[in-house]
Amino acid sequence: MERVDFLVVGAGIAGLSAAIRLAEVGRVLVVTKEELAESNTAYAQGGIAVAMGGDEDVALHLEDTMAAGDGLVNREAAAVLVSQGPRRVEELLEWGTAFDRYPAGEGGELMRTMEGAHSRSRILHANGDATGREIAVSLLRHVREGGVRAGSIELMEWTTSVDLIVEGGRVVGATLLDGEGGLRVVQARAVLLASGGAGQVYSDTTNPAVATGDGIAMAYRAGAAVSDMEFYQFHPTAFAAAGAPRFLMSEALRGEGALLVNAAGERFMERYHPLLELAPRDVVARAITREGMDGPVYLDMRHVKKDLKARFPGISRFLVGYRLELGRDLIPVRPAAHYLMGGVKTDVQGRTSLPGLYAAGEVACTGVHGANRLASNSLLEGLVFGALAAETMLTEAPLVKDELIAAPVAAGPAGVTSEAATEKWIRELRELMWKYAGLLRDADGLRQAKRGLDALRAAMPKGLFRRAVEARNLLVVAELIVASALGREESRGAHYRNDFPLHDAVGKHSVMQRGRLEFAA
Structure with a gap:
């Protein structure tokens, strides 16, 4: 058992952006499942969309974001994203992020390129098609080379988050599984989920192996609301x-x-x-x-x-x-499968429905992307909302109690499933989701997916090891996607129902909490 001021789950752009700010006043523990370079951030090729051309450019970026989201974008969140984006990107430049520039003879200015559904060229990129990796490297360098208070951030690799700890209705920490199979209990003033997406829920995905929806599943099990889980963006060109x-x-x-x-x-x-x-x-x-x-x-x-x-x-x-x-x-x-527009429901400050728990980046759902994310808004989302969540945590997080908490460990059923059987179980889930809950959906297929998931739940892999934990998380995410997709009897953005091909008159967000699905404007 140990105590920190702030626990950050995930070391991508949202997690590191937050940790840099949290470190100004307390001890921060950042945990990631593999090495620090392995995150969805590092796999982002195209670039980061940002309106660096003044108020008119910001207004156009807002309208492009609204249009791409197919009638479901939270305008407040989108306005925050596009208006705060330039300042956050300027910080990246100050911290040494090397975005591509035109040759000195052509002015040496930042290159700006065009992508789908943008009304003008506003995409910054680095090393041609390695933008995410360059941003991740520059943030890590800022952490390690004196950009934050010495000793204030501990980076813990090869650590799997198992479950959140809730005490008196407040999230007060988490249980972690280290790379050697040891269980750690971490108490914190506040917990930030910045654990990325869940692309591994589908057999065909551009996401790395770490993207198993851990943060969403942990938050849902703890009682947090999740939103818009039916909106999974399938990148057109893999x-x-x-x-x-x-x-x-x-x-x-x-x-x-x-x-x-x-x-x-x-x-x-x-x-x-x-x-x-x-x-x-x-x-x-x-x-x-x-x-x-x-x-x-x-x-x-x-x-x-x-x-x-x-x-x-x-x-x-x-x-x-x-x-x-x-x-x-x-x-x-x-x-x-590429990007989940849904996730743990938050406001624009990163607050979830559970006190003490915050979320930012792909794991979160502010509604900023609506039903379909605008290209290259994802890195900007992590950068902007990671910083905002940290500022809120600094304001709201209470002091840690003197005594250490006693945390229950959700190890699941007794026994240990073999590695081979666990991998087979995960493969069956991913193939089931791709076949019945993928790009084109209908009620019959979604019900078949639900029956398949029910059968998989009955055969859940047993044991407290990383792949068993990931299997449990993938099942939760899959069940949330299928339930939300069945409930949304319309087609909108990334959610397309062959049996309901038209829009509803008014766009509503799905919200799932403790097994109950609701739709609200």
């Missing part, structure tokens, strides 16, 4: 060669002129949206799915007269392994 991982083919490729063509070599987006390849992600993903029923769909950059290896070095290196090259070959693509 690499689709047989046997290959669903490597992300960044939205920025289309921003630089890539076209989408079907098996017959025909450009097809004109049949689906006036913005063509730069339409909102949900529209493009469904178009590719429909065109893909008759054969493969490709990204075509053979007409683009740019140095694509220099602009997209990471993607180019990946493609070399499959003897493909941007600008020379057609690149096979198809949608894959």
Whole structure:
């Protein structure tokens, strides 16, 4: 058992942005499941959307965000995102984040590129297509090289969060499983969930293996409200060669002129949206799915007269392994699970429905993305709302009691399931979700998913080890997605029901808490 002032679960952009501020007044423990570099932040290729051109640019960014969210964006949250974004990005620049710039002869200014559903070029990127990794590295460097009070932040790798500890209706800490299988109980004045998304709930995903929805599942088990879990964004263009991982083919490729063509070599987006390849992600993903029923769909950059290896070095290196090259070959693509718009319900200050518990980044749901996230708003979300959550925690968190808490440990049923059986169980869940609760849904399929999840719950892996903990969390997330998707009898943004293809007149948010589903404007 140990005591800290603040516990931060997750070491991506939201968690580190918060920890830097929390460290000004107390001891902060930041825990992450693998090494510090392994987070959804580090996998973000395209860039960070930010309106650096003054009030008019900020207003346009707000309207683009609202439009992409398909009638469900929380305007207050979106206004906070776009208005505070420039100041937070300026901080990153001060801390040494090396965004790409034009050559000195061309002014040396920051490069700004275009992506889908944006009305102007406002995407900053780093090292071509490694923006997230550059931001993560610069934040870690700021923590380690004297950017915060010495000794105020402890970074703990290879540590799995098991459950939150609730005492008297307040979250007062968490139980953790270290890399050697030892259980730790951490008491804190406040806990911030910044644990990222849940892409591993689907068999086809661009997310890393760590994205198993741990923060959402822990919060829900503790009694917190979650919101909009039916809105899972499927990125339109993941690499689709047989046997290959669903490597992300960044939205920025289309921003630089890539076209989408079907098996017959025909450009097809004109049949689906006036913005063509730069339409909102949900529209493009469904178009590719429909065109893909008759054969493969490709990204075509053979007409683009740019140095694509220099602009997209990471993607180019990946493609070399499959003897493909941007600008020379057609690149096979198809949608894959990418980003969860829903999550632990919070206000714009990061407060959840449980005192002492805060959330920021992909794990949280402020409503800022509505039913469909605007491209490259995710890194900005973590940066802005991570900082806001920290400021709120500093104001509201009480002093820790002198005595250490006695924490119950939710180890699950007695016994230990083998590693192989656990992996088989997880694989079955992911395939079930992809088949019945993926990009195109209907009541029959969602009910089949629910029956399958009920059967999996009865065979839950046993034991207190990382993959068993992740299995338990994936099941909670899957059940929340399916229940919310069944309840929303309309199509909106990333949630498409074949049996309810039209919008409701008024957009409402789903809220799940203690097994009860409600919809509220």
